[in-house]
Amino acid sequence: MALPPPDPQFVLRGTSAAVHTLHFSCGGQEPDVPILFSGSENGFIHVWNLKTHRVDVALDGHGRKSVYCVQTMGGKDRLLSQGRDQRICTWDLAEGRTSVTDSVFTENVGFCRCSLLKVAQGRWLMAMAAKATDEVQVLELPSKTSVCTLKPEVGAKLGMPMCLKLWQLSCGSQPLLLAGYEDGSVVLWNLSMGKALSQLVCHQEPVMSFDFDSEKAKGISGSSEKVLSIWSLDEQQNLQVYKTHKLVNAGISDITIRPDKKILATAGWDHRLRIFGWKKLKPLAVLDYHTATVHCVSFSDHKNPSERLLAAGSKDHRISIWSIYSQT
Amino acid sequence: VCFIPGGLDCSISFVSHVLGKACVHGRQKEILGVLVPRLMDLTKSDCIWQRICWRLVECVPDRWMEAVVLGFVQRTPGADVLSRLLGNLVVKNKKAQFVVTQKLLLLQYCHTTAVLQNLLGYLALDGLRRPLLTKVLQELLETWGSSSAVKHSPPEQQLYISKAILICLSHLKEPEIESCRQELLTSMMEGVKCHLDSSLPQIRRLGMIVAESISSKINTDGPVLKFQYEEDDEARELKSLLVQTPPFCVVPSLPDDDRNEKADAALPLVLESDKSHTAAPVTPVEESDAELDSDDDLIPYDMSEDKELKTKAPVYIRDCIEVLTGSEDVDKWEATVKALESLVRKNPAATREVSVELAKILLHLEEKTCIEGFVELRQRAQVAVLTTDPIPVAKYLTSQFYSLNYSLRQRMDILDVLVLAARELSYPKSHGKTKHSGAQKPCIQLLPGSDSSKDWRRIVDERIKSKTRRFATGPSQGELASSPNEFSSVAGHFFFPLIQHFDRPLTTFDLLGEDHFVLGRLVHTLAVLMYLAVNTVAVTAMGKALLEFVWALRFHTDSYVRQGLLSCISSLLLSVPAQHLLEDMTEELLETQSWLGDVVEKDPDGDCRKLALQNLLLMENLKKKLEPVLS
Numbered sequence: 022m023a024l025p026p027p028d029p030q031f032v033l034r035g036t037s038a039a040v041h042t043l044h045f046s047c048g049g050q051e052p053d054v055p056i057l058f059s060g061s062e063n064g065f066i067h068v069w070n071l072k073t074h075r076v077d078v079a080l081d082g083h084g085r086k087s088v089y090c091v092q093t094m095g096g097k098d099r100l101l102s103q104g105r106d107q108r109i110c111t112w113d114l115a116e117g118r119t120s121v122t123d124s125v126f127t128e129n130v131g132f133c134r135c136s137l138l139k140v141a142q143g144r145w146l147m148a149m150a151a152k153a154t155d156e157v158q159v160l161e162l163p164s165k166t167s168v169c170t171l172k173p174e175v176g177a178k179l180g181m182p183m184c185l186k187l188w189q190l191s192c193g194s195q196p197l198l199l200a201g202y203e204d205g206s207v208v209l210w211n212l213s214m215g216k217a218l219s220q221l222v223c224h225q226e227p228v229m230s231f232d233f234d235s236e237k238a239k240g241i242s243g244s245s246e247k248v249l250s251i252w253s254l255d256e257q258q259n260l261q262v263y264k265t266h267k268l269v270n271a272g273i274s275d276i277t278i279r280p281d282k283k284i285l286a287t288a289g290w291d292h293r294l295r296i297f298g299w300k301k302l303k304p305l306a307v308l309d310y311h312t313a314t315v316h317c318v319s320f321s322d323h324k325n326p327s328e329r330l331l332a333a334g335s336k337d338h339r340i341s342i343w344s345i346y347s348q349t
Numbered sequence: 350v351c352f353i354p355g356g357l358d359c360s361i362s363f364v365s366h367v368l369g370k371a372c373v374h375g376r377q378k379e380i381l382g383v384l385v386p387r388l389m390d391l392t393k394s395d396c397i398w399q400r401i402c403w404r405l406v407e408c409v410p411d412r413w414m415e416a417v418v419l420g421f422v423q424r425t426p427g428a429d430v431l432s433r434l435l436g437n438l439v440v441k442n443k444k445a446q447f448v449v450t451q452k453l454l455l456l457q458y459c460h461t462t463a464v465l466q467n468l469l470g471y472l473a474l475d476g477l478r479r480p481l482l483t484k485v486l487q488e489l490l491e492t493w494g495s496s497s498a499v500k501h502s503p504p505e506q507q508l509y510i511s512k513a514i515l516i517c518l519s520h521l522k523e524p525e526i527e528s529c530r531q532e533l534l535t536s537m538m539e540g541v542k543c544h545l546d547s548s549l550p551q552i553r554r555l556g557m558i559v560a561e562s563i564s565s566k567i568n569t570d571g572p573v574l575k576f577q578y579e580e581d582d583e584a585r586e587l588k589s590l591l592v593q594t595p596p597f598c599v600v601p602s603l604p605d606d607d608r609n610e611k612a613d614a615a616l617p618l619v620l621e622s623d624k625s626h627t628a629a630p631v632t633p634v635e636e637s638d639a640e641l642d643s644d645d646d647l648i649p650y651d652m653s654e655d656k657e658l659k660t661k662a663p664v665y666i667r668d669c670i671e672v673l674t675g676s677e678d679v680d681k682w683e684a685t686v687k688a689l690e691s692l693v694r695k696n697p698a699a700t701r702e703v704s705v706e707l708a709k710i711l712l713h714l715e716e717k718t719c720i721e722g723f724v725e726l727r728q729r730a731q732v733a734v735l736t737t738d739p740i741p742v743a744k745y746l747t748s749q750f751y752s753l754n755y756s757l758r759q760r761m762d763i764l765d766v767l768v769l770a771a772r773e774l775s776y777p778k779s780h781g782k783t784k785h786s787g788a789q790k791p792c793i794q795l796l797p798g799s800d801s802s803k804d805w806r807r808i809v810d811e812r813i814k815s816k817t818r819r820f821a822t823g824p825s826q827g828e829l830a831s832s833p834n835e836f837s838s839v840a841g842h843f844f845f846p847l848i849q850h851f852d853r854p855l856t857t858f859d860l861l862g863e864d865h866f867v868l869g870r871l872v873h874t875l876a877v878l879m880y881l882a883v884n885t886v887a888v889t890a891m892g893k894a895l896l897e898f899v900w901a902l903r904f905h906t907d908s909y910v911r912q913g914l915l916s917c918i919s920s921l922l923l924s925v926p927a928q929h930l931l932e933d934m935t936e937e938l939l940e941t942q943s944w945l946g947d948v949v950e951k952d953p954d955g956d957c958r959k960l961a962l963q964n965l966l967l968m969e970n971l972k973k974k975l976e977p978v979l980s
Contacts, residue, residue, distance in 0.1 A: 270658045
């Protein structure tokens with residue numbers, strides 16, 4: 022007799038706008054407080070204190086235009102945010118400061134979240150959608166020099182890049198980029214040569230979001246249709262579809278694999294969160310709390326496994342925090 | 350009759366005379382039945398026999414030429430045989446030319462398609478005769494394209510001419526088409542306009558098929574004209590005429606066949622190849638069992654609540670009104686449209702409070718999203734509202750019928766809804782679910798077909814059958830439970846407002862002018878309403894008004910309208926009780942009778958004649974029924 026799905030551990034209210042992006046920063050030692058960053062449609066980035074469940078600081082740096090990506094750069098003192106004002110900003114939040122240290126003007130009016138990868142101490146690679154519709158540009162931070170621009174070949178008709186992920190097999194190896202495009206295909210790019218290594222058509226609709234497990238060389242992508250697509254990367258750097266999973270309702274906004282690679286969570290347009298086992302994509306739970314589309318989902322990076330949390334941000338202005346399968 | 354071969358100069362003119370006389374007396378079948386096969390064999394390879402045969406027909410006197418030529422054309426099995434037997438008769442003999450190019454094609458239309466094929470194939474086979482073919486085609490196109498011909502000639506003749514045109518087209522070669530391309534184009538444009546203007550679906554379809562064929566001939570590369578119409582045997586037969594499979598003809602087989610195949614499907618074909626471009630083939634790699642299933646320690650939760658997301662439709666009528674008028678939420682709007690009819694029927698009291706408002710909203714409701722069967726859903730909701738609160742809603746709808754700024758489609762919707770509601774109201778409720786029959790198919794074609802009249806005619810036929818005497822009757826149907834006819838109290842409200850303003854033209858709507866198609870629909874609607882009003886109190890008054898209405902319009906040029914008028918007379922005769930007919934309307938009925946007699950004899954449309962005959966029979970029956978009463 023299966024148990025009914027759990028309720029959220031707590032719900033964060035107070036953004037007063039749809040929540041588009043979430044990022045945990047809970048890896049610090051005591052007395053550091055676990056933090057959740059959230060970006061909203063009204064341009065604010067809220068820094069939530071997960072002990073008091075209240076907003077500590079609200080950052081206003083994107084001219085009241087929607088913030089759709091927040092990420093930390095090595096700790097909760099440095100934050101990167103991307104907004105619809107066509108800017109990517111880096112913040113300095115140490116010791117109570119709330120200032121924008123740097124910004125990149127992307128000239129891109131899309132919704133593609135940028136992707137960060139740490140390549141060396143103090144050096145980062147950032148992939149973002151560029152000015153031209155189907156191009157992806159990779160910059161090095163903090164110098165903001167362009168490493169390469171990835172252009173699909175003429176006539177490929179991939180459309181806009183929808184989601185990006187930079188990864189490397191191990192520290193020091195070649196960084197690679199996976200990009201999901203508007204036409205439903207996922208492309209693997211080699212950054213040093215600026216060439217596409219492999220292209221796979223996974224969906225008939227745009228790829229809304231994907232996540233990739235570099236250890237198992239397997240990825241999962243979701244689209245606006247009813248199908249989740251799982252694909253793998255073989256020895257020859259070729260992408261292949263591994264299997265597909267049919268959903269009850271169409272539309273996925275976000276997919277994330279938990280850092281321990283045991284489970285993954287999808288955020289759906291049908292207001293529900295779904296949890297699957299990563300190994301075989303076994304459906305594990307359907308979390309039905311929100312009353313509008315869930316825009317983003319994120320797992321926490323707690324050092325202690327039993328404290329791990331899952332957060333979901335939705336159009337109904339709420340952020341639900343769940344503790345699920347944290348005992349394994 | 351046996352000929353002596355070899356060098357003798359024989360005179361065949363006597364034989365020609367005999368042949369001519371026999372044919373003119375109607376003995377074509379007998380004499381040609383023997384002669385033609387014999388001549389066919391003899392002329393197959395022998396030139397002399399061919400020439401003898403030509404002499405034979407050339408010597409037939411002019412006054413018998415027509416019979417002989419007609420006989421030959423009908424008897425020969427193929428155009429090539431005809432060519433062998435007649436030679437260039439049409440070029441040499443004026444009378445023969447007249448018969449072949451004018452009389453058989455334009456003045457008569459009783460001949461079969463095989464005859465047409467023979468005739469036109471014969472014209473196409475020889476260089477001397479080909480100019481005649483182009484001439485014939487031009488004349489046929491002139492007739493096809495003349496609007497008075499389309500309006501006044503019977504559908505059978507129009508079908509005949511269309512077939513002839515298609516066969517001619519199939520025989521024409523590229524250079525000939527080049528030379529008359531401009532004329533073909535002009536006549537096609539004119540002709541297609543007249544045909545599409547017609548109210549009869551068959552004529553429209555003929556026009557569309559011929560226009561498509563002409564267009565495919567003159568634009569061999571580039572976009573061709575393509576219409577959407579119902580494919581049935583007649584259409585297929587017509588299109589098959591475009592392709593010739595002649596063993597002797599030099600005409601190359603045309604690529605029309607492929608194009609016609611594509612033109613066939615009225616629905617867009619979803620190309621299967623598109624689907625194959627999508628997801629790459631899934632290679633289900635079997636998970637090796639050796640890998641330990643460490644997923645097993647993750648116990649799934651109960652997911653039985655996970656169902657498809659359905660937007661809830663509102664439960665109250667007033668909520669429905671709100672959603673339909675204001676809401677931006679398309680999911681809710683869709684759900685409301687789907688649920689509206691059943692809500693209206695379940696809450697009659699609530700509906701009555703807001704019935705006119707609801708009717709107004711529904712009349713103006715446009716398709717916001719792509720729902721399947723939107724037109725039908727809207728119509729059913731309208732019918733539900735009308736049957737729940739007939740009088741005010743009927744008043745509203747009939748007044749809107751004659752108002753400014755409605756589209757033709759909306760006006761016809763009003764008529765359809767009135768008819769459906771009247772049927773529903775007049776049927777006994779215990780008849781089970783009211784028949785939402787396919788009688789009113791909301792068509793999304795150019796102009797919708799008048800299915801109601803066909804279905805209705807079937808009902809009238811049954812009624813007529815029931816009035817004829819039977820000597821043996823089968824077991825009667827079980828008695829249906831009777832209940833009060835709800836239509837009787839509201840029949841007048843449906844009927845009289847519709848009939849009131851038909852002769853008052855508005856700026857955008859002129860029943861007696863351009864919008865004769867709507868007039869046709871109106872007349873048919875009145876006929877049905879009259880029919881359904883049987884046994885109601887208002888029926889006599891309705892009958893009188895209808896008779897006046899019919900009298901005013903009886904010479905209308907549109908055959909669809911005339912058919913409707915005759916249906917009105919039928920329902921009148923069937924619904925109004927015989928005594929009342931005799932007492933109140935004797936003079937009018939007598940006048941009508943003489944008009945009907947006229948129609949039976951002189952009306953070009955076959956359906957009109959049939960209906961008029963039926964009406965006369967009904968009147969006869971009436972008289973007979975009343976005779977024992979009178980005497």
